[in-house]
Amino acid sequence: MNKKRKKSLAGIAGIVAVATLISKIFGLVREQIVAAAFGIGPVVNAYAYAYVIPGFLLILLGGINGPFHSALVSVLAKKDQKSAAPLIETVTTLVSGILLLVTVILIIYADKFIDLLAPGLESNVREMAILQLQIMAPLAIFAGLIGIGFGSLNASDQYWLPSISPLFSSLTIVVGVGGLFWFLGEKINAPEYLQWGSIMLAGTTLAGGIWQWLAQQTAQIKSGISTLKLRFNFRQEGVNEVVKVMAPATLSSGMLHINVYTDLYFASYIENAAAAMRYANFIVLTPLGIISNMILVPFLPIFSRLASPENWDELKLRIRQGLILTALTMLPLTAIFVALSQPIVALIYERGVFKSSASAIVAPVLFAYGIGMFFYLARDVLVRVFYALGDGQTPFKISIINIFINVILDYFLVKSFATQGLVFATIGVNIFSMIIMLFILNKRLNGLPLKEWTVIFLGLIVATIISGFSCWGFYGLISSLWVKESLLLQGVNLLFSCLIALGIFLLFTIPLKLPELSILLSKINAKISKS
Structure with missing residues (x-):
């Protein structure tokens, strides 16, 4: 809304970081419970496919920085408080009607969707996946409502609840699956109990989404920015503006997630690949989610306010700031x-039915995901610049090209690297997207200092390589001192090795004299001083 912001960029980032950290901690506990209960067995493999479409919709429509969130923030940031509620209620009515139809289709044709996604599944895994998809289908509706809630609350300068609300979803799974595992123990994976575990995992996922929406809706009603009132005046001012950004942004992000479908299609022919990708991806997404929210949530409204040509010089500085941060x-x-993929997986997951043999499958996938972290988030930063400029078409067109590139890379890389190859293909797609978007922004914004940025990033890559080898060597050295490692010793070894990596990276980054580094260190120091 068009009013003076009381919170600074650093203040918003701090709120988002703390709230997201809490949510991610509960998310980590959730994954540990699921891993301990089901390992990399049929229930989790089925869930990996059944959750593809509901999870895709939650990320696409209901996630912070998703197209619904981005579109509403972009539009509402330029409007006053009075016009917010009718606009939000109208958009909610429109979106809910469309997603209700999607829900019905998912329930009726669940078997067709599973067969399309994963033709290589064994029959028992396929049946569980179909049932789980039917249970979770209503998440389609709540995904849209959650996304609208994120955008509405952020636009009204509320960041705490939207960032912490995913906690509710994790908590329901922890209670449901954890309770069943406590009651049955490892018998939960016996053939006669697999169906119970499968239903519990899917049912608590749906319940968590509903709880997340209810929490957001309560906050919206209290703030006076939205109620449960249905509005069908789709011609009112602002609706077309939201749809103009939302529709191509949704299609663009949707095209990106088609790459996930492609990956899982190939993964269905590799034993335990889907479960391995799920567990490894979550480890990466825990810090990635926290940091992405810190960077993208505060920067999107700033990009939007600098979209006019007279502000482009400052916009370029903000783009640089986003990329370097x-x-x-x-x-x-x-x-x-x-450097430490294997011990990280072992420390996080090795308990219950998740044994060292499972860690050996997941660790190489984590290695691959680790390589692509920067490219994933940097691409998202550039996409938000296009959204702020009112251009959802360009990311959409790039995403269409990416589908074909991803299929080709998946086909060739999976032959050489198996499950890792699917991750390497995604990294290749993100690198291609970044190059194309930087080229287009360079022309549109009358030039970007690309040579200067390239030199900076090359320096940071060198620092990364040196710090990786340093922490790998240190971990090997310190681990050799112990005859037998306990869980506590594993944690201590990892902690000190991570500190070595961070210290070496900082040591080699300081000579670059980056103002962004000074900003980052000052904020970290301020947080430590307050605590």
């Missing part, structure tokens, strides 16, 4: 995940 936060994590 992305590198400064993602690349040290890349060094850690690549």
